[in-house]
Amino acid sequence: MNHLTENKTLIDLLxxxxxTKKMSGKSVTQDKIDLIIEATRLAPSSSGLQPFKIMVINKPELKQQIFPIxxxxxxxxxxxxxxxxxxxHQYTQERVYAMIDHINTERGLPISNGDGFKKGIGGLFTLSQEQQKAHITQQVYLAFGIAIAAAAELGVDAxxxxxxxxxALDDLLGLEALQLKSVLIMPLGYRDEEADWLVKLKKVRTPRRDFVITNPGTL
Ligand SMILES: Cc1cc2nc3c(=O)[nH]c(=O)nc-3n(C[C@H](O)[C@H](O)[C@H](O)COP(=O)(O)O)c2cc1C
Incomplete structure (x- = not known):
């Protein structure tokens, strides 16, 4: 929270x-970055697998290289x-089982407690590469939404x-060696009130009457 967002509801923050299309160059403090990452880490994911990582970039040279990309x-x-x-890059037994083992260890349960879970989740490995990619990507987007809201809570523009x-970004960051693939990026900073063409324009969404259907199919 800061003076901009204090006592604001989630709706106010959204x-x-x-x-933000143009940021001012002002730095975001590390504690705020950490809170945004922590909210992202706490996002739910299918079977709790969290099949993604967050890379944090703050080196100016690296940002310059990302600009054309x-x-x-x-x-x-x-x-x-x-x-x-x-x-x-995909669901591997090694990664999935490591997460299941981690869950049991953190809960003080025997590793064998995860045997049923490992069996039940086996269907993931039978999905095609494309299906796995889609499923993994969905988890990333969900956490991304949480990160957007967390930034707003702190008065940080995202x-x-x-x-x-x-x-190209995967190449630049060496993600292949980590068996990762970039999905989304989120610059964080502060809006340039003078130079951002979007800052004063109205937020536009689908009208509520067209957005919500209550009890469809029962009229
Ligand atoms: C997944 C996702 C990808 C987006 N990619 C871009 C992008 O590459 N460049 C950009 O200027 N805006 C991008 N946007 C911003 C959207 O255009 C914007 O969120 C939308 O128009 C609604 O406006 P608002 O976020 O300002 O309320 C993206 C938004 C989302 C959710």
């Missing part, structure tokens, strides 16, 4: 935030940090982005 979008340059959401060359 009204306040916007996909992200189609020269200005929010890259003025950002304080960039979070890269990088997904497991620019959700999928407009970048994933292969």
């Amino acid at each position: 009204q306040w935030r916007y996909a 992200a189609n020269n979008q200005q929010q890259i340059i003025g950002s304080s940090h960039i979070l890269v959401f990088a997904a497991w 620019s959700p982005m999928e407009g970048f060359n994933r292969e």
